[in-house]
Amino acid sequence: MAEDIQPAPVALDMRAVSKTWRGVAALESVSLEVAPGEMVALIGPSGSGKSTLLRIAAGLIEADRGSGAVALFGRRVQEDGRLSRGVRRVRARVGFIFQQFNLVGRVSLYANVLFGALGQLPGWRGALGLFPAEVRKRAMEALERVGIAEHAGKRASALSGGQQQRGAIARALVQRAEAIFADEPIASLDPVSARRVMQLLARLNREDAITVVVTLHQVEYAMKYCRRAIALKAGRIAYDGPIGALTRERLIEIYGEEYRDVVDEEEVRP
Numbered sequence: 001m002a003e004d005i006q007p008a009p010v011a012l013d014m015r016a017v018s019k020t021w022r023g024v025a026a027l028e029s030v031s032l033e034v035a036p037g038e039m040v041a042l043i044g045p046s047g048s049g050k051s052t053l054l055r056i057a058a059g060l061i062e063a064d065r066g067s068g069a070v071a072l073f074g075r076r077v078q079e080d081g082r083l084s085r086g087v088r089r090v091r092a093r094v095g096f097i098f099q100q101f102n103l104v105g106r107v108s109l110y111a112n113v114l115f116g117a118l119g120q121l122p123g124w125r126g127a128l129g130l131f132p133a134e135v136r137k138r139a140m141e142a143l144e145r146v147g148i149a150e151h152a153g154k155r156a157s158a159l160s161g162g163q164q165q166r167g168a169i170a171r172a173l174v175q176r177a178e179a180i181f182a183d184e185p186i187a188s189l190d191p192v193s194a195r196r197v198m199q200l201l202a203r204l205n206r207e208d209a210i211t212v213v214v215t216l217h218q219v220e221y222a223m224k225y226c227r228r229a230i231a232l233k234a235g236r237i238a239y240d241g242p243i244g245a246l247t248r249e250r251l252i253e254i255y256g257e258e259y260r261d262v263v264d265e266e267e268v269r270p
């Protein structure tokens with residue numbers, strides 16, 4: 001008898017998700033799917049709901065009661081505004097990267113990267129800092145991969161923003177994250193560091209098939225590194241499709257009339 005072939009579960013599946021903060025709607029019935037191995041830019045004006053969406057997707061916050069289900073790799077994260085009981089296990093499959101790097105400043109970069117493996121160890125080993133040799137080897141390999149191994153022994157707080165951000169990505173590698181959700185990872189970085197971080201995310205997506213969802217303020221970066229864009233406007237999906245089809249007029253619809261001036265100014269620059 002032929003075996004049933006199960007389709008691979010989608011990496012992120014959100015159904016009719018709404019979120020209201022003290023009476024203000026941040027997300028209104030948002031539904032989307034991200035396939036494993038995609039690299040998706042989440043764009044839209046300030047306050048359009050990008051961070052809220054990413055946090056709900058990772059199970060860091062609960063959606064409103066009455067919302068549909070959110071699943072990662074076929075596992076329930078939350079439904080009807082309640083986190084599922086297994087949410088920690090599901091969350092462990094996602095590396096979350098924040099604008100402000102989120103490393104522990106007073107310990108070494110190396111220790112921060114090791115922390116990525118905490119979920120894989122029995123609690124007491126992690127608490128005592130007893131990381132097996134194999135994990136320590138993986139931590140150094142991850143630091144080499146992101147190009148900052150020579151800084152391993154430095155306190156995280158002594159590193160530049162770009163180095164800290166690459167450290168956060170190395171931590172996600174040690175975590176063996178299957179997806180990386182990056183919330184404005186380059187907003188605090190200079191253009192050279194920003195490019196490095198985006199190149200790194202694109203490389204991990206390409207070489208390791210890590211699913212990447214990245215919120216970006218700069219549309220140019222989205223165009224350069226992502227094939228698909230999801231645009232939010234006032235908590236609703238205003239665009240979901242190939243980045244190449246995001247025309248100037250569509251962008252003006254998303255960002256408002258003033259965006260026309262931004263584009264025009266850029267066009268007349270020598």
Ligand SMILES: Nc1ncnc2c1ncn2[C@@H]1O[C@H](COP(=O)(O)OP(=O)(O)OP(=O)(O)O)[C@@H](O)[C@H]1O
Pocket residue numbers: 021022024025026044045046047048049050051052053
């Ligand atoms: N913790 C919170 N408490 C109250 N309101 C919040 C909270 N977080 C977000 N909001 C509100 O929800 C809406 C969406 O915010 P969100 O941060 O998700 O947007 P965003 O698109 O990520 O914005 P930005 O690009 O400026 O980071 C905004 O009106 C914001 O003020």
